Amino acid sequence: MDLNEIKTAVIQMDEKSTEKLVIEALEEKYNPLDILNNGLIPGMKAVGELFTRKEYFVPEILLASDAFYRGFNLLTPYLKKASYRKKDKVLICVVQGDIHDIGKNIVKVMIESAGFQVIDLGRDVPIDEIIKAVKTAKPQILALSSLMTTTMLQMGEIINRLEKENLRKNIKIIIGGAPLNQEFARKIKADGYGEDAAGAVDLIEKLIRE
Numbered sequence: 001m002d003l004n005e006i007k008t009a010v011i012q013m014d015e016k017s018t019e020k021l022v023i024e025a026l027e028e029k030y031n032p033l034d035i036l037n038n039g040l041i042p043g044m045k046a047v048g049e050l051f052t053r054k055e056y057f058v059p060e061i062l063l064a065s066d067a068f069y070r071g072f073n074l075l076t077p078y079l080k081k082a083s084y085r086k087k088d089k090v091l092i093c094v095v096q097g098d099i100h101d102i103g104k105n106i107v108k109v110m111i112e113s114a115g116f117q118v119i120d121l122g123r124d125v126p127i128d129e130i131i132k133a134v135k136t137a138k139p140q141i142l143a144l145s146s147l148m149t150t151t152m153l154q155m156g157e158i159i160n161r162l163e164k165e166n167l168r169k170n171i172k173i174i175i176g177g178a179p180l181n182q183e184f185a186r187k188i189k190a191d192g193y194g195e196d197a198a199g200a201v202d203l204i205e206k207l208i209r210e
């Protein structure tokens with residue numbers, strides 16, 4: 001089989017085919033990470049482009065993301081098994097006002113599969129809740145996600161709050177999501193920007209070594 005078939009099934013919002021094809025790919029001994037990176041994620045990316053071109057609307061996006069998750073859930077046990085050694089703690093969430101969590105969930109699984117402990121606060125998370133979790137869980141890394149130009153601005157506020165409460169020195173902050181970039185990370189004094197889930201893991205490994 002060709003992993004493009006999985007991409008097409010996601011684009012066609014076909015949950016059953018996505019599930020069947022992912023099972024087939026696993027049986028054919030495709031690497032689970034390749035199935036994610038070369039099948040499911042390109043499918044969701046293409047759906048994003050169709051949405052931007054106004055060929056797809058919210059209902060189509062939701063059906064496509066159901067298909068995506070049907071495949072993704074089959075892969076997560078394999079991804080997590082990859083290399084399990086408990087390392088440092090990462091707190092991850094999508095900032096307040098933003099319910100886009102598909103990317104965050106992929107990043108979470110990749111970080112977990114790299115052996116880190118992950119605390120996931122979910123999506124649409126208020127600043128106070130993030131600060132409280134940093135105080136109680138004391139993570140080494142805070143990973144923030146935002147998919148909207150309106151909600152990304154909160155990331156700077158979160159960093160300011162951490163500074164004010166004297167919590168900034170003990171934590172590295174990484175950010176990600178489609179509208180962000182390195183320049184924005186520098187501007188808000190985050191420690192790094194990751195373009196995708198693999199980039200997130202590389203970034204964390206690098207920051208922890210520093």
Ligand code: B12
Binds near residue numbers: 097104106149
């Ligand atoms: C899926 C989707 C939805 C779904 C969300 C379902 C869900 N549970 O997530 C639904 C239909 C609910 C939705 C709703 C809305 N959406 Co919407 N949505 C999208 C869409 C099409 C795809 C996003 C996605 O999942 N991409 C696939 C994943 C795999 O990619 P990703 O999220 O970028 O994540 C990767 C990287 O960015 C990175 N990453 C992500 N997070 C992090 C974090 C860290 C720390 C690191 C290192 C890396 C990292 O790694 C990930 C994996 O590789 C985008 C269009 C687009 N082109 O992005 C619009 C988009 C984000 N939505 C948009 C809007 C406006 C909305 C709505 C407000 C209303 C509307 N008019 O439809 C609502 C409400 C949103 C709200 N309050 O949050 C706009 C945002 C515009 C802006 N202001 O910036 C976009 C850009 C569409 C557009 N062109 O207008 N949406």
